[in-house]
């Protein structure tokens with residue numbers, strides 16, 4: 456998706472100054488800005504979020520703001536491919552969700568009120584991570600939002616099981632292959648007939664207990680920018696599968712071929728390639744499971760610790776279903792590793808908290824690195840893993856700088 460330059464009016468909202476040659480700003484180039492003034496706050500969002508783009512809106516969360524075990528709604532990142540609905544629907548109870556597709560003999564429509572009344576409610580803490588989280592580190596650079604580490608969060612989601620709704624719609628299990636979604640956002644071109652994004656998951660993933668059609672985050676209605684009033688949530692899969700402003704689900708008898716399912720979007724080379732390679736669409740495979748990963752959320756990078764004092768290190772680790780079994784930290788650039796304490800997940804696809812009390816031998820500059828291993832014996836790489844054209848799946852160890860002085 457090419458990024459449009461910020462319009463004159465849009466930049467005015469940031470600094471108060473017009474950008475004189477705004478029309479000449481090449482697509483994708485970010486303005487440096489003049490001061491350290493915080494970004495304007497997005498509706499319902501924490502002022503500390505970093506805004507990467509404002510059309511479409513994309514904002515990530517600095518690591519230290521993700522310290523909570525359950526991510527607050529105002530701290531969850533935003534990734535929009537198009538223009539979000541400008542205002543919430545007048546009557547959210549009347550919001551409709553249609554279930555259709557080749558493997559549904561007769562399309563069925565439920566209102567949100569009917570979904571809430573007819574099906575059992577479930578709550579799970581599920582990680583939502585953009586497949587492009589960490590893209591910023593790829594070299595040669597990859598096109599797209601330059602996420603650092605903050606396109607991740609793990610709130611508690613409440614809704615109904617996708618499986619229960621598909622069963623009530625009479626889907627044909629012998630024909631069902633893939634589930635696709637449609638949402639009520641608008642294409643950047645403004646063309647009402649153009650679909651912004653229509654991705655989905657294989658039927659086996661759709662039928663898992665934790666696969667939700669959700670209307671609440673941490674017990675409150677979803678924030679508008681995160682899909683209010685209704686969205687899908689699939690933990691452990693790229694967040695692009697979790698459709699927002701959900702209006703339709705199609706149960707396909709083939710691989711879903713919606714917008715951004717093919718080409719180079721949300722796909723990686725089926726076999727590793729050399730950095731900078733051009734890869735034909737036919738040699739690209741859809742990203743399914745997300746890799747094992749961890750994030751240090753305390754202290755904030757750059758912390759100063761008095762000599763002789765111990766550092767309380769903390770953060771989260773997650774994987775795509777197999778639990779994280781081990782998190783280790785290093786203060787010597789990965790030469791040696793010490794174990795962290797690690798909590799079990801509250802449910803499958805929830806992140807887990809790690810902590811350690813770290814001592815430093817003498818004053819100076821250090822980096823603390825964290826590395827997670829999961830029950831499938833997958834280990835985070837210390838440096839950037841497989842380069843790919845669009846910069847997906849960077850699960851390299853997270854690191855922070857610490858000064859003992």
Ligand SMILES: Nc1nc2c(c(=O)[nH]1)N[C@H]1C(S)=C(S)[C@@H](COP(=O)(O)O)O[C@H]1N2
Pocket residue numbers: 531532533534535536537583584585586637638639640651652680681682693694695696697698699700
């Ligand atoms: N309708 C719709 N759903 C969408 C998107 C979108 O642009 N439109 N973006 C997807 C992508 S790429 C991501 S990473 C997640 C982000 O969810 P969040 O904005 O709630 O953090 O939503 C997904 N669902």
Ligand SMILES: [Mo]
Pocket residue numbers: 534584585586587694695
């Ligand atoms: Mo994404």
